[in-house]
Amino acid sequence: MSVLASHSLPFLRRLDPEQAHELALDALTLGVSVPIKRPKDDPALATRALGMRFSNPIGIAAGFDKNARVLRPLAQLGFGFVEAGTVTPRPQAGNPKPRLFRLTEDRAVINRMGFNNQGIDKFAVRLARLSRPLPSGRGGGAGVPVGANIGINKNGADPERDYPELVARVKPYVNYIVLNVSSPNTPGLRGLQDAARLRGILDAISARHTERPPLLIKLAPDLEDDAVGPIVEAAVAGGAQGLIVTNTTLARPDSLQSPYRTEAGGLSGRPLKPRATEMLRLVAQAAAGRLALVACGGIESGEDILTRIRLGADLVQVYTAFAYEGPALVGRLKREMQHIMRAQGIETLDDIRGKDL
Numbered sequence: 001m002s003v004l005a006s007h008s009l010p011f012l013r014r015l016d017p018e019q020a021h022e023l024a025l026d027a028l029t030l031g032v033s034v035p036i037k038r039p040k041d042d043p044a045l046a047t048r049a050l051g052m053r054f055s056n057p058i059g060i061a062a063g064f065d066k067n068a069r070v071l072r073p074l075a076q077l078g079f080g081f082v083e084a085g086t087v088t089p090r091p092q093a094g095n096p097k098p099r100l101f102r103l104t105e106d107r108a109v110i111n112r113m114g115f116n117n118q119g120i121d122k123f124a125v126r127l128a129r130l131s132r133p134l135p136s137g138r139g140g141g142a143g144v145p146v147g148a149n150i151g152i153n154k155n156g157a158d159p160e161r162d163y164p165e166l167v168a169r170v171k172p173y174v175n176y177i178v179l180n181v182s183s184p185n186t187p188g189l190r191g192l193q194d195a196a197r198l199r200g201i202l203d204a205i206s207a208r209h210t211e212r213p214p215l216l217i218k219l220a221p222d223l224e225d226d227a228v229g230p231i232v233e234a235a236v237a238g239g240a241q242g243l244i245v246t247n248t249t250l251a252r253p254d255s256l257q258s259p260y261r262t263e264a265g266g267l268s269g270r271p272l273k274p275r276a277t278e279m280l281r282l283v284a285q286a287a288a289g290r291l292a293l294v295a296c297g298g299i300e301s302g303e304d305i306l307t308r309i310r311l312g313a314d315l316v317q318v319y320t321a322f323a324y325e326g327p328a329l330v331g332r333l334k335r336e337m338q339h340i341m342r343a344q345g346i347e348t349l350d351d352i353r354g355k356d357l
Contacts, residue, residue, distance in 0.1 A: 017100040017109075021064075021323075028070040033327050038143060039078045042338055047349045049292045049314035050176055050214040050241055052145050056080035057305065057349065058333055061296050061317035062149035062178065062218075066117045068126040075142040078330040081315065082142055084123070085149030086180045087170075089162050091119035092153055095185065099265070103258035107300070108272070109320050111248065112265030114185045115151050120169050123148075127173035145175040149218070154186055159197075160204040167205055171212045182220035182247040184266045190220055195230035202238025214241035214292070221246035221275045221297060225282055232286040242292035244317070245280045248272070249297075269320035273298025277311065284312030284357055300329075302336025309349055310356035 015023070028034060045056040059081040060074050068084035075082050094116025101110045117123070127148070131141055150166040152159055167177055179201065181192035192198060198217070205215065217240055219231065235243060248266025256271060276297025284293055292315070295308035300321035308316055322329050346352055 016098070017102050018097065021100070025065070025070055028073040031073065034073045034076050038076045039331065041334065044341055044348060045334060045337060047314065052175060054080040054145060054315065056334060057309070057315045058330065059083060059315060059317045060322065061319040062086055062180065063319060064322065068123050071130055071142045071146055075144045077327045078334070079144060081145040081147065083147035083149055083178065083317070086115050086151040086183065087117050087120050087123040087148065087166070088115050088151050088153045089120055089166060090153050092116060101260040101263050103256065103260050103269070105257040106269065106271055107324060108267055108269030109323060110260060110263045110265045110267050112185045114154065115183065120166060124169045127170060131173050147176045147178055148174045149178040149180050151180040151183065151186065152189065159192055159201050163201050164205045164208040167209055167212060171209065174213055176214045176216060177212065178216045178218050178244060180218050182218050184220070184248060184250050193220065193223065193231060195234040198231060199234040199238045202240060206239050216240065216242035216244055216294065218244040218247050219279070219283070221249045221272065221279050222251060228282045229286045232283060232291070236290050240291065242294060243283055243287070244294040244296055245283050246276045246297045249275060251275065268297065270298050270300065273304070277307065280308060280311050280313060281357065284354065302333050302340055305333060305337055306340055306352065310352050310354070312354040312357055314353070
């Protein structure tokens, strides 16, 4: 699996990043570099969150599989959970191309995709198909928990109407739902993180959905520190079960070397790590165990994962590191975690969760 993937990466890196991404999705659809049997995880990596068991804490972040095309192949690669989206009520083309840039020198990516996706109708059909029994007679589903990341269209959006409607469309088929109110590439979207506005959206969802899967909110790393507490309180009061910390950043660290560093859009990858880590600390302190926390942003090693768990994360997600390394990343992260855990006498992830707060 990893040999085939590593051989293809140099070719993919010569292509336009968005074209390479589409080819990667096509390859996963066809089963290229996807094992027939999902790797078995060491029990030491198992964890529980959001009322579910995860065989390992590593998920693929939203944005990779916007249209729910390859959830099962991603799960077969060894991810502990998979998240599709961001999906919007209506299809939209997104922003003009080029809109995706590799900052190779910085092991980072800048994107200004703008929620390009095929819309909720096709998305929901694929989720429904995923949940059906396989032709072999085995059970359906991805084999791991599945999440749907939902957002609003650039034009004609009504968040208090659109988010509850999207929840209605996906809730029969997924294990959790994420409100994306933090992408920097949809005008006005980040304003929905305001505590009062966020509470209004959550209340609208609760009024329509007395029963639903766990609901999470994805936060921006560019929030002011003093905004974190009110947002956490709004999430708790509005009935959310978790937070994803964080989305991409509009900041441009002075350390960036790539000629693409001045491109507009959200920056992800290694340069985001310091702020994403600090944001997790702030959110975990404010949440005080009342919400499940998913860490995201600059995670590229087993040590990174264990650091986030020590800061209170229940789960983690990767994206940019997966774009650079391909399927081999998942196994490497798990091996590094196991090596560190054995060396430090850590029997389970629960033994270290929140220890560095």
